[in-house]
Amino acid sequence: MYNPDNLHLAMGTALQRTIHQLRSEDREFFQIAISVDCVIFGFDKNELKVLLIKSDLEEFNNQWSLLGDLVRPDENLETASYRVLKDRTGLDDVYLEQVYTFGEVNRHPAGRVISTAYYSLINIKEHQPVLTDNELHWHPVNEINTLAFDHKTILDTCLERLQSKIEEYPIVFNLLPEKFSLRELQTLYEAILGIKMDRRNFRKKFFLMDWLEDMNELEQDVPHRPGKLYRFNASRFSSGKEKTPMPV
Amino acid sequence: MYNPDNLHLAMGTALQRTIHQLRSEDREFFQIAISVDCVIFGFDKNELKVLLIKSDLEEFNNQWSLLGDLVRPDENLETASYRVLKDRTGLDDVYLEQVYTFGEVNRHPAGRVISTAYYSLINIKEHQPVLTDNELHWHPVNEINTLAFDHKTILDTCLERLQSKIEEYPIVFNLLPEKFSLRELQTLYEAILGIKMDRRNFRKKFFLMDWLEDMNELEQDVPHRPGKLYRFNASRFSSGKEKTPMPV
DNA sequence: TACCAATGCGTAGCCTATACACAATTTAAC
DNA sequence: GTTAAATTGTGTATAGGCTACGCATTGGTA
Numbered sequence A, B: 001m002y003n004p005d006n007l008h009l010a011m012g013t014a015l016q017r018t019i020h021q022l023r024s025e026d027r028e029f030f031q032i033a034i035s036v037d038c039v040i041f042g043f044d045k046n047e048l049k050v051l052l053i054k055s056d057l058e059e060f061n062n063q064w065s066l067l068g069d070l071v072r073p074d075e076n077l078e079t080a081s082y083r084v085l086k087d088r089t090g091l092d093d094v095y096l097e098q099v100y101t102f103g104e105v106n107r108h109p110a111g112r113v114i115s116t117a118y119y120s121l122i123n124i125k126e127h128q129p130v131l132t133d134n135e136l137h138w139h140p141v142n143e144i145n146t147l148a149f150d151h152k153t154i155l156d157t158c159l160e161r162l163q164s165k166i167e168e169y170p171i172v173f174n175l176l177p178e179k180f181s182l183r184e185l186q187t188l189y190e191a192i193l194g195i196k197m198d199r200r201n202f203r204k205k206f207f208l209m210d211w212l213e214d215m216n217e218l219e220q221d222v223p224h225r226p227g228k229l230y231r232f233n234a235s236r237f238s239s240g241k242e243k244t245p246m247p248v
Numbered sequence C: 001t002a003c004c005a006a007t008g009c010g011t012a013g014c015c016t017a018t019a020c021a022c023a024a025t026t027t028a029a030c
Numbered sequence D: 001g002t003t004a005a006a007t008t009g010t011g012t013a014t015a016g017g018c019t020a021c022g023c024a025t026t027g028g029t030a
Helices: A024-029 A077-089 A128-132 A151-166 A182-193 A199-209 B024-029 B077-089 B128-132 B151-166 B182-193 B199-209
Strands: A033-044 A047-054 A067-070 A095-102 A113-121 A136-140 A212-218 A228-232 B033-044 B047-054 B067-070 B095-102 B113-121 B136-140 B212-218 B228-232
Touching (some): A033 A077, A033 A151, A047 A067, A047 A182, A067 A077, A077 A095, A077 A113, A151 A182, A182 A199, A182 A228, B033 B077, B033 B151, B047 B077, B067 B077, B077 B095, B077 B113, B095 B151, B113 B151
Parallel strands (some): A033 A113
Antiparallel strands (some): A033 A047, A033 A067, B033 B047, B047 B136, B212 B228
């Protein structure tokens, strides 16, 4: 598999030497660790939340941090993200998207660690087991002011990406149970975008986009007139490049 | 500066150990090299071009590849990109944007190399010196079918990012000389997006956005009625989050 | 001087986003 | 049971922006 001794290749002058002309003397470069950090989003009680873990690093005593791990030499970057998710949430089939790589020299107190940030969307209700792990906790995104390391920056970056992404692609459904009401869907959009939307225009928009399939069922246990339940019908999303601007 | 011996930290079980609990035994993880690859875009003769270098790696004989280099242990990721640009083009003050990190295990034949891709926009006319280096060459983006490594994928990813970026932010000006005509500007948008636009609507749009400053000069040496010259006036771009949809 | 090619400017129509009104349905309270 | 409260479900009117064009103007060229 991985073998540093494969690094004997054509040479060049120091200036001309590029990554494509690695020599075995270049092992000095293998002094950077790479990690993945996962911003795991969930939606509960009308709030967008993120799964955090208590940092036990002295420098960041009592601060929360994102879930992450070092990338192993024999695993893909994305594989590492899935592994973190699987280990921490038990969930397998989740939406995952790479966002940005943070590579400041001093971002990690333990040494040079470059970290690639992913965010993932999970249905929080399928995920109660994690709450038994008292190191882990769901935090409302709005109430997070500081995190360990540069994780607040990472969180902000991922949230921005999520915001722009949902305005074009039908990915929010990953945050909802299979069946949901239009109100839940709208509240979710509002929570992510941080804005209020008009109920009637929102409804109109979604039916026009034809993403929803009527389940012919009604909400249960609501203290008012129950709404219809729908589910996302991926087949109606012609995965072409058409945009799907959301109401503002 | 960097010192692997700082890595003595709190421990946990194998499963619970995260990036935030690095131990010195974790040195096995420092077996991954990280590099940057730069997609350097230019605009010349009505075509979008990219600066490539001849790969002298045996596996990729006679194939072209992007400009890149390993990241040094004591330099930021972005700093490494600027360094590559400076070394290769001599240009300092360029537009640079990180796009994506490619981390497949087998993407580089010499070993495990993870690469973060950046694209940059430069004014090709300020950049003739590079042509004396016969390893480097500008290639029309449209005519590139294969590149060494996974560089074709990287190029495609960066082009897509550029396409979506210019529909919201005024960055194309980095590809043009200080003074330019509306025709040049439109041709550039068309070259990047790969579409034809209506000349009159394009004009209307741009004047409405109020980005352009009339230089009260005319084009020279054109075999037809010369157009006015403009320059980009950044101060008119209120850097708020307003979008600036382009005509299609 | 006539012709050509591109610039510069204006208008009409369509499509979509937005703002807003009202009836229907279910629960909860009295 | 009757009523009030809350929310769902449906429709319409208006404004603004994008799109598709028409046409005169300007400079270069033969």
